[in-house]
Amino acid sequence: MLKILFDILFPRKCVGCGKVGSYFCPSCVRDIKQTDLVCPRCEKPSIGGQTHPICKRRFGLDGLWSLGVYQDPLRSAIGQLKYKGIKELAEILTDITIEYWAKYQPFVLDKIKKDRGVGWVVIPVPMHWLRANKRGFNQSNLIGQNLSKKLGLAYSESLKRIRYTKSQTKLKEKQRRQNIKDAFEISIPYTLDSKPSVLLIDDVWTTGSTLKECCWVLKRAGAKQVWALTLAR
Ligand SMILES: [Zn+2]
Ligand SMILES: [Zn+2]
Incomplete structure (x- = not known):
């Protein structure tokens, strides 16, 4: 009623x-306009979004998958989720992601299914508590929770932001890298012992500096492979 x-x-x-x-x-x-799948290091086309063998680095990302190009209607959907607090959109966008995954680019999904999800954990890019308090939620947490539930994967918020950082929106790539350096740490390292493959979640890939920094921290803590998943790029 x-x-x-x-x-x-x-x-x-x-x-x-x-x-x-x-x-x-x-x-x-x-x-929603699909993005070309690219290697997260050189951003040139790559099958399934895998990092090119030549671009692989010890503490670098192993792949990147994004749902679509950062333009309307996807951009407005992400905006309404983040700034208008329409949390239902997190579930809707997760459903679309899984649907597109299965339909067009099943590479990561195949990888996950092959080992039946064993060893995979979904970890969202954290927000500083100050910003999270202001907004009341972290959109990447919501997307990560939905995704883990629907794919039957473990979920963990073990990545923490230990430093307040300026918004990355107006910064150039080099400034972004400096701004985000040493901003994260792992709070529950044991998660990675049993689940060494990480699906790292964020809403938008711009220069990738945040996701790359998170990946660096995860791999230093023992993650074997880290794939970034974003709604838009
Ligand atoms: Zn490359
Ligand atoms: Zn419509």
């Missing part, structure tokens, strides 16, 4: 076209 009343007072509107009924209508979901 309350839910019906709530739906009448605050109808769900599509983030793309504004049509009433759902937060992301099927036709706008089809409008």
Whole structure:
């Protein structure tokens, strides 16, 4: 009853076209432009988003998979999730990710399925508690939780942000790297002993400096492989 009343007072509107009924209508979901899959180090095309063998580094990412290009309607969906607090969008975007994964680029999914998820853990890129308190939630946590539930993988928030960093939005690549340096640590290292493969979650890949820094920390703590997964690139 309350839910019906709530739906009448605050109808769900599509983030793309504004049509009433759902937060992301099927036709706008089809409008999400797929990204070319690239190597996270050189950002040149690569099969399934794997890091080229020549680009591999000991503490570097092993691959990157992004749902789509950072443009509308995907950009507005991420914006409404983050800044308007429409948490339902986290689940919707996770569902779309899994659907696209299965349909178009099953490389990572194949890898995970091959060992039946054993050894894989989903870890979101953390937000500083100050920013998380202000927003009330971390969108990467929500996406990570949904993803782990739906894929039957372990989930852990063992990565912590130990330093408050300026927003990366207005910084150039070099400044971003400096801004994020030494901003993270692992709080529960034992997670990685039993689950050495990490699916690292963030909303947007811009220069990758945050995800690369997180990967460095995870691998130093014993992670064997780290794949980055972002909604947009
Ligand atoms: Zn729409
Ligand atoms: Zn490369």
